[in-house]
Amino acid sequence: xxxxxxxxxTLLQGVSLIIVKxxxxxYYGYPGxxxxxxxxxxxxxxxxxxxxxxxxxxxxxxxxGVISSSTVSLACNQAVSLCGQYLLLQNYxxxxxxxxxxxxxxxxxxxxxxxxxxxxxxxFLKPFYTQQNMRFFSDQVLxxxxxxxxKNLSQIPSVKASKWAPDYGEEWNKKGDHxxxxxxxxxxxxxxQTLCESQGIDFSMLPGPVTDSLRIKCKNAxxxxxxxxxxxxxPLLVNYFEEMTFLEDSxxxxxxxxxxxxxxxx
Numbered sequence: 166x167x168x169x170x171x172x173x174x175t176l177l178q179g180v181s182l183i184i185v186k187x188x189x190x191x192y193y194g195y196p197g198x199x200x201x202x203x204x205x206x207x208x209x210x211x212x213x214x215x216x217x218x219x220x221x222x223x224x225x226x227x228x229x230g231v232i233s234s235s236t237v238s239l240a241c242n243q244a245v246s247l248c249g250q251y252l253l254l255q256n257y258x259x260x261x262x263x264x265x266x267x268x269x270x271x272x273x274x275x276x277x278x279x280x281x282x283x284x285x286x287x288x289f290l291k292p293f294y295t296q297q298n299m300r301f302f303s304d305q306v307l308x309x310x311x312x313x314x315x316k317n318l319s320q321i322p323s324v325k326a327s328k329w330a331p332d333y334g335e336e337w338n339k340k341g342d343h344x345x346x347x348x349x350x351x352x353x354x355x356x357x358q359t360l361c362e363s364q365g366i367d368f369s370m371l372p373g374p375v376t377d378s379l380r381i382k383c384k385n386a387x388x389x390x391x392x393x394x395x396x397x398x399x400p401l402l403v404n405y406f407e408e409m410t411f412l413e414d415s416x417x418x419x420x421x422x423x424x425x426x427x428x429x430x431x
Contacts, residue, residue, distance in 0.1 A: 169198060173384060180397070188202055195326075196328060197244070197292070198369075199242065200245055203238075203253055204256065204356075205264035208256050208257075210262065212234070213234065213235055213262075214264055215264055215268070217234075217240055217320040218269045219234065219250075220240065220241070220272060220273055220423060221240075221243065221421075222243040223238075223274045224238075225422060225426040226270070226426055242288060244278065244289060245289055246289060246353070247353035248306050248324045248353045249355070251357050253268065254361075258364060259362070259363065265367060266366065266368065267368065268369050268370075268371060270371050270372075272373040274421065276346045277344065279347035279348060281309055282311040286316070290316055303349075305348060313331070315331050320388050330339045344386040346387075355398050371405070371431070374416075376412065376417050383406060
């Protein structure tokens with residue numbers, strides 16, 4: 166019985182590892198598989214001059230992968246947080262790539278992510294909580310990670326290859342009566358901008374289309390941002406909220422994603 170149990174556990178981990186290494190092509194419908202595709206693309210050499218980062222709304226316009234000879238997309242979802250977006254950018258540059266420009270395309274609700282939401286374990290810890298990434302985690306990120314139950318199980322192949330996640334965190338899109346730019350978003354937005362500047366890369370941040378019902382919630386977002394530590398990102402956020410496009414709620418399928426993104430011009 167002991168030998169059988171050990172053999173079964175070993176087989177389970179082996180099969181799970183194969184599923185993960187296949188970028189979940191062997192697991193149709195795996196939630197968050199696009200993040201692993203974005204991770205894979207981020208580690209490949211490219212001659213593209215334009216890099217797109219972003220959430221799932223950005224992904225409606227730019228699926229992760231090579232869009233054209235001049236553009237590569239690493240857009241995945243909001244649950245990876247701005248920390249995850251920064252890690253994707255680090256991978257891309259460390260692979261020897263040097264785009265002329267990096268564009269971060271996000272809806273304002275994605276800026277709320279402070280890694281304290283229900284999706285953190287599955288969508289952030291599983292793909293990003295690795296030994297290689299530890300040096301890029303700030304104290305604030307590590308503090309939030311420490312609050313997640315069973316965080317160390319996230320890298321076990323059988324856990325990573327499953328949908329399982331502990332019951333933890335808040336409903337990210339139901340918080341408050343206004344849009345808050347989280348502390349982690351502010352910190353890593355600054356890191357992204359600083360990294361691009363250090364490499365001589367033009368960085369811009371663009372808003373995805375937003376429902377008209379969020380207009381009031383977005384209006385006062387900037388009044389709640391503390392720029393004391395990161396004053397250099399103030400112009401970036403001011404321009405972001407000023408350029409926001411509000412559309413009728415009827416063109417959205419769930420209040421966030423567009424029914425027909427091909428009909429929308431960014």
